Amino acid sequence: MAERRFESAGGSRQRAAIRVRVPARDSRTGNYKCSVEWVHSGEKELFELWGIDSMQALQLAIRAAGGLVKGDEGDLRWVGSDDGYLGFPRTYPEFLPKALLRKLERMIDREIAAHTRKSEAGHKRRQRKQQQTRAGWRKPRPGTMPPGAR
Structure with missing residues (x-):
């Protein structure tokens, strides 16, 4: 559904990306899950966030995506941004x-x-x-x- 790419702040060619997938309804519970994929340092991590509806699942996924990249804030730059802001507002x-x-x-x-x-x-x-x-x-x-x- 959405992706944000990052480059290494140190000038190396290392890249990272965070991807948020479309919320999907669970037929068993009626709740929605939204997956977040964090690709960095050659590794991929997948997280599932659950909400009562698709909007809550999406909000939780975007909040989680911001939290994941915040841990690498000093090492990453959002492509196109030179001030160190990674594009995830505080929630x-x-x-x-x-x-x-x-x-x-x-x-x-x-x-x-x-x-x-x-x-x-x-x-x-x-x-x-x-x-x-x-x-x-x-x-x-x-x-x-x-x-x-x-």
Whole structure:
């Protein structure tokens, strides 16, 4: 169903991959399983995650895939990414109390909003600077007089 490939961070040709298979319904129990294959260091490991429905099985499989690659975080690079992020966001256990989950979500939302405001303010400053430069306005260099001030 899905695959993510990795390269060695050290520059060697070593590669790794994580594969998530399509959830399948078990006819005996009615539950769903989703398999995750972790291929690294010349070995293949297969894990089965079970859920009440296909969505839960898939969510658990993706969470497990992130946990598997996290152990090799310093040694791997997601193909196309140079900042060390392996492409699996942090998830939280489903057994946490609803009130705690909501509190965590509010904290994350506040941090995202603060980051967004800061990023937008920087973007607006850069735009103003570009517009001023295009209009011919330039900030005087230290120790010089602006034209017409003499």
